Amino acid sequence: MTIKTQTSNRQFRLKTRPVERVSSDNFEFVDEPLPKLGKDEVLIRNIFLSLDPTNRIWMSDMEQYMPPVQIGEVMRGLGIGRVEESNNERFTKGDFVSGLLGWQDYFVANEEAAAGLMVLPQIPGVPVEVFSGAAGMTGLTAFYGLFEVGKAKEKETLVVSAAAGAVGSIVGQLGKLIGMRVVGIAGGEEKCKWLLDDLGFDAAVDYKRPDWKERLIEATPNGVDVNFENVGGKIMEAVFNRMNLYSRMVLCGMISGYNEQDDSKSRISLTRALMQRITIQGFIVLDYHKKNVEATKQLATWIAEGKIKHRETIVEGLENAPMTLNKLFDGGNVGKLLIKISEP
Ligand SMILES: NC(=O)c1ccc[n+]([C@@H]2O[C@H](COP(=O)([O-])OP(=O)(O)OC[C@H]3O[C@@H](n4cnc5c(N)ncnc54)[C@H](OP(=O)(O)O)[C@@H]3O)[C@@H](O)[C@H]2O)c1
The missing domain is CATH 3.40.50.720 (NAD(P)-binding Rossmann-like Domain)
Incomplete structure (x- = not known):
């Protein structure tokens, strides 16, 4: 796994819409400089990228529940990350957060994007990656x-x-x-x-x-x-x-x-x-996002008590995201499919 310094940001940008299965050729894998943080902005280092069947839908231009990812845009993706720098009072360096962090090493959240991030509770017995799956x-x-x-x-x-x-x-x-x-x-x-x-x-x-x-x-x-x-x-x-x-x-x-x-x-x-x-x-x-904080706590409690078991299939390396997505369609995963981008 490549360890990245905090000066550049590898990103998958959608190049073409897949016709059937996803291939690396559908993306440009670019390395962009990290911008300086502006007012109310937060710098997040991405740790786990959640691979979801809906990623395939977002890559298409079919009628769907969110706008499709546009050609040239960073691929949309849910993930777990850690706050590295914050100009926003809701976030402190070291917080773990979840949200739409994208297929990239870092996410710079402006005020609007930061409002959509959730600071994760720290619950003994519930590792951070579980907030991408069983408690996510x-x-x-x-x-x-x-x-x-x-x-x-x-x-x-x-x-x-x-x-x-x-x-x-x-x-x-x-x-x-x-x-x-x-x-x-x-x-x-x-x-x-x-x-x-x-x-x-x-x-x-x-x-x-x-x-x-x-x-x-x-x-x-x-x-x-x-x-x-x-x-x-x-x-x-x-x-x-x-x-x-x-x-x-x-x-x-x-x-x-x-x-x-x-x-x-x-x-x-x-x-x-x-x-x-x-x-x-x-x-x-x-549709139920207003209940997320309460429902997340309930799920995490059941997990900590051993009433709900969780399993993850983890593939290392952001560079492997496009091909790994196909595991969902081949049955190559058990439990939640994740890409590990960096160490928690
Ligand atoms: N409505 C929502 O808000 C929402 C949110 C999340 C997910 N979802 C949907 O929930 C479903 C499961 O998502 P997930 O994230 O939990 O993925 P997942 O179940 O972890 O992975 C997909 C699984 O689907 C099975 N599969 C794939 N192609 C198949 C086929 N042609 N016939 C039969 N089984 C097939 C495979 O298991 P086998 O080895 O058993 O084939 C594969 O492991 C998806 O349809 C997804 O779009 C909906």
């Missing part, structure tokens, strides 16, 4: 999606897809915390074993096996009350066909279509939604 954006997605959107209740059956990933692994554990029957869908025997043996899921379905649909039926003898949908396509279709009267589908993500920007393979019957009175709700974690 993906944990919050699981929390709001399951409770606010899914209205999950004790004794109900929950199915979650991409279950061994950052969001899915927390969704399932939250379901267990409130006494649900939890079924995870994931790719491969090892991931399924982790869900069952370490995270306490009731059943795990390996969608790479030819008989996965029958396994899903076996694992949901009483149907499905909450479908936490992360994948779309055939997986969504199979779970949808198990959904009960008055059940809820939390439409969190449809990763199976992001590289093609195509959701035409996700076919569900709206007639079935009508007959079963199924609620289908799309949501974005940002």
Whole structure:
């Protein structure tokens, strides 16, 4: 890993929009001088960069929930960093912060950008990188999606897809915390074993096996009350066909279509939604941002108490960000996928 001095800043700038998978050729990797800090500005050294499926969406110009990253702009990305210098009274040198720090070594936050940063609480037993995952954006997605959107209740059956990933692994554990029957869908025997043996899921379905649909039926003898949908396509279709009267589908993500920007393979019957009175709700974690401080504390407390387990897949070196993003689409990560840029 290259150690950077505080005089220059390596940055990934979007050069072309990927057509399918992301490649290094879609970016220019530049080295820019660091500007002098102005009034109310903060200099942050980036430590962990969060790689998220939505990065792929931001690189495209499809209709989306935030403006797409423009050609020539520094690639947008969430991360954890440390304050190195501050002209802003909200921040002190040494604070750990999270926010949209970008695919770069340093982030110079002006007053407006600084307002969007969160100073991280220091909680014994919760390492800083966890605020990028289980106690960060993906944990919050699981929390709001399951409770606010899914209205999950004790004794109900929950199915979650991409279950061994950052969001899915927390969704399932939250379901267990409130006494649900939890079924995870994931790719491969090892991931399924982790869900069952370490995270306490009731059943795990390996969608790479030819008989996965029958396994899903076996694992949901009483149907499905909450479908936490992360994948779309055939997986969504199979779970949808198990959904009960008055059940809820939390439409969190449809990763199976992001590289093609195509959701035409996700076919569900709206007639079935009508007959079963199924609620289908799309949501974005940002919708609940006002509850972030409280929800982050709750998640971090459960983690510190050992009630929620977390796992990270960490790849060293900012230079590896573009190619590492593809791991999300190949199933090459367990838990939260991070790039380590510098030492905490
Ligand atoms: N709505 C929101 O605010 C919000 C916020 C965060 C994330 N999300 C969504 O939540 C989902 C999960 O995100 P994450 O950050 O937690 O990623 P993740 O689950 O850690 O990583 C993605 C996982 O998806 C699975 N996958 C990829 N392509 C697949 C395919 N074609 N079929 C089946 N499984 C596939 C892979 O696991 P396997 O090995 O099991 O295939 C991969 O590990 C994504 O759809 C994302 O867009 C939404």
